[in-house]
Each structure stands twice: as C-alpha cells, then as structure tokens.
Amino acid sequence: MPDLAIQAKGLTRTFGGFTAVDHITFEVRAGEVFGFLGANGAGKTTAIRMLTGLLAPSGGDATVAGHDVRREGEAIKRDIGYMSQRFSLYDDLTVRENIQLYGGIYDLSGAEIRDRTQRMLARLGLEHVERQAVRAIPLGWKQKLALSVALLHQPKIVFLDEPTSGVDPITRRQFWELIYETAHGGTTVLVTTHYMDEAEYCDRISIMVAGRIDAMGTPAELKQQAGVESIDELFVRLARPTNGDTSQQATA
C-alpha cells in the first residue's frame, strides 16, 4: 500500500454543458479519515463515483490504492468498499442473507463468511435480528449494517457517500465511532457529508462548492486561517460569498 491512498489531479466531470466536478486536486493519506464537505449538488457524489470507477472522468487523472481510475477499474474494485448514498442493502433479504450475499460477491470462502458474519453481528449487537428482513429494522441499524457490509472484504479504502443523512444525532455519533474503529484498523476512509459538525470528526477535510475544492486542511487549520469559530461558519462564507472576497464562484 502506497502512502497515498487516493491521489487526484485536475479531476473533472461534465454532463453536457454542466460541470459537476471542476478540476479537483487532492491527496488522501493511507489510514486517514478524509471528509468531503459540501452542499447538495456541490459535486461530492460525482467525485466519489469517478474514484470508485462508476463514472468515467471527463478530464484529469486519479489513482486509487495505486491503480489508475481510467485503466485499472477492475483492480480498484477489489481494493475498495463503497456505501452509496442510496440504500445499498436488499430490503427483502434478512440481515444474515445480505451479509452472505456480499461475502459471496467478493469471493470470500464459506468459512470466512460465517466467521466474519458472526463477529460483525456481535460487534453491532444485531444478533437478535439476523433473521429479520432488513426492511423491518430501524434506519440507524441499517446504516451501521451497510457500513459493515462494505467493510466485509477488508478493503484498503472505503468510500462512504452521505452515510449519516436522515439519521438521528445519537445514531450519527455511534456511526462515527464505527468510522474511527475502521480507520484504526488501517482502512482509509473517504466520507462525504453535508453536516458541518461532522467535519470536526475528520482528520482532514475539503470543502466543495459548485464542483471546486475551495478549502482543504485539518479542521483546526481551516478555522484558524479563516478566523472563524466553526466549520459551519467557514462553509457559509465560502458558499455565499459576500461583496468583494472570493468573487470567482459567482453562480452555482
């Protein structure tokens, strides 16, 4: 594993005349929790889709786990986990069946699947619902389950696209504890969110506005540079430029 888990240079994606992601350049170090912040429609999901191989870039380059996103898409797939913005588990399958399905898809052996399923259910405290349809369990549990399923094959990097949207604050807190555990285990985490308070939990963050990265660094650095109390304040300043400063991002 190289020191850099993700490296993007001038990564761009256009849809017709609309530029969703506009020349973004950033690096994510191995083992880091890297936050992608931005309003809805800022280009976070598009950026993640390019990095996971779901979308072809219109311009620029990127490597994920040392593989080129343009040419080595298949190699990337084995090294990453992905939790999409939309719900990624099957509603009509039970908790256990969902875990088994993904274990199979990632070619784990039967023994590995049984072993990891057991440990995962124990860690999440979901043993009592393993035979229930996913449809029937609370959203917070589903999200934790989806994250664990994305980590089942022990990927080097995991991409989480707005994993906490629509989840209550307590469950969000628990979810972030899971993210920390993951990072401690050596897995790089790239997480997008539009909750600015979650930025404080990340090692480093980048703030996307209208397809561009407008600020990047540790939460403390960013607050200090801008002279603001919270990331929220910084974000509002970036997203809605007042007269004079940072006038280049006019229309979004």
Place this chain on the structure above:
Amino acid sequence: MNALWGLLRKEGYHILRDRRTLAVLIFMPIVQVILFGYSIRTDVKDVRLVIVDPTPDATTLELRNRFRAAGTFRIIAVVPSSAELTPLFQTDTAQVAVEFQSRFGERLAVGEVAQVLVTTDATEPNSGSARQTYVTAVIQNYQQELRQGRGSVRIVPQVRSRFNPTRESTNLFVPGLMAMVLTIIAALMTALSLTREKETGTMETLLVSPLRPWQIIVGKVAPYLLIGFVSVIAVLVEAKVVFHVPIRGSVPLLLVEGTLFILVALSLGILISARTSSQRVAMMAAMIGTMLPTQMLSGFIFPLESMPRLLQWISNIIPATWFVLVARGIMLKGVGLAYLWPETLVLGGMALVLLVASTRSFKVRLE
C-alpha cells in the same frame, strides 16, 4: 463461482418472498391462454341455414338430414324458390343458403350434373368463408358416399384440408397463443428485475463490486428460466386438457424447445433492462416490444403469406414466428428435430445474440 451462486440465491429469495408477483407470474399465462383461447376463434357454430328446394326428393331430404346431423347448422327455413332468400339475408335471419337445382335426385340418378348453389352472407368475410367451407364439406362427404355406391356422381368441386381436418381453430391458435403469453411474461420478468435494482440503488453496489457483467446477467436470467419452465408445462397441460389440442410429437422435445424460447424472451427482457433506467420504461418497452410483434407478425393470427414482403421479412426476426412453427410442427404434425432443426438453430442463435448484446451494452459504469 461463489459470487454467481450468491447472486442466484439472492434472486431466488427475491422471487420467493414476493409471493404476489410470483402468483401473477405463474397464473397470468394460464389465465391468458384460457381467455384468448376462447375469444380468438374463427370456428363458426350454430350456422343459420336456409334450404331452397324446388322439388324435394329422397336425395335432398337426405342432405338436409346430413346438415342437421352435423351439429354446426340449424335449418331455419325450407323454401321453394330463391326469390324468398333476399329478405332472409337482409334481416340476418339466414347466414347461408343451400339451393338445390330442380329434379336434383333425378339428375344424379341418371348421371347428369346436379348443381347446388351455396350462397353465404359475406359481411364478415372470414366467418363467411368458414361457413361456406362447412357446407361444402357436408355435401362432399355425401357425394363421396354416393360414389362408392355407383360410378360417377358430380355435385361440387373438391377441397381438402390436412393436419386440422376438424377445422378446429384452437389447434391453430393455441401454439401461437402459448408463444405470445410466454414471451410477454418472460420478457417482463427480466426487464423489471434489473431496472428495479437500478431504481432502488442496489445496482450501484453491484457495479462497484468485482462482479463481471456476465455474472450479473446469468444471475438474473437463470432463476427466471425456472419459472418460465413451469409456465411452459402449465400452458401445455392447459392446451391438452382444456382445448384438447393434440401433442402428436415428442413431449420432452416440446419442453426443451419451449424452454429455449423462454430463454430468448428472457434475454430480450435483459437487453431492454440493460438499456433503460426505470421500471416504467422497461415495462412499456417489454410489453410493446413483445406483444404487438408477436400478435401481428408471428403468423399466429394473421397468415404471413398474405403480408407485404417487408412485413414478412420483419417477421423473421421475431422469436415467436419460429416458435410457432416449432410448436405447430410438434403438436399438430408430430414431426421431430429432423424437420425442426433450422427453427431450433434460429432460436438458439437469437438467445446467444441477445445475451451477448446484453452483456456488451450492460454498462459497468453509470452514465
């Protein structure tokens, strides 16, 4: 292999847990065959017949009895002259008139030509000609019997019909009907199952995984092939039990051909769903793409021979055209693979082309 097995099992769970859809999938073909089987018929029953007999004699009385005994006719009037026919036709009281020449029996007895004029109400040309054929058949049978007794007896020209001597239209329609019902249901099943995953978002997760497109496609087609096989059996049993369509050829061969045909339809559904993004669009495409061409251009209702050359050409790319040939061949003519290998080859080729095309057009990336 582990991955494919996992996918197959998952698809099996989806199918088995959605009981309502499963019931629809299995019962829809059965119900449709019954509905269509009884409604699409060109058989005529209860034909209202008028006899014009200026000089009744033993021969004409015997012929009248034959008409009565045939079961298809109801003699509503016997009149002495054709002058009375027009009002009967105009009021729709009569559908067919059989007019004997005067001294009919006498002419036959001395070896002269005895003429009989069959007049049909042709407002509905198809049923009209069907009725006409029925009438001529009765007369011909009688003529044949007479011939065996004495030498040459001449009444009317001869017509023959093979393979469907009873002229039951169900024999002709049921194989085509099976083709239509099975295509629709099969294409619909796969078209919906892949687009459903696109709509719920689970497709993204499959695409990010190391699964290959062919694995996803096989994982989708194989479970439904099993349901399709059940449908084929159900529809065949129905054809035999309800519509008394004979199966003169090999039943195992018919099952294999039916399953091959289902595979073609499932592959068509997969191709549709690989190229559409919502269940609604996929459903419309599957319905229109299978139902209309199968009904109009497979030779199942409308004979292909009478179509313009362009439509005849188009009918060649419709899977049902070939399956109708195979099904009629096995069921009615009792022929085997020795005669049906070209059709079988075409169906196999179609399945292959469609599956390869689906794998190709299946986007590993989102658009």
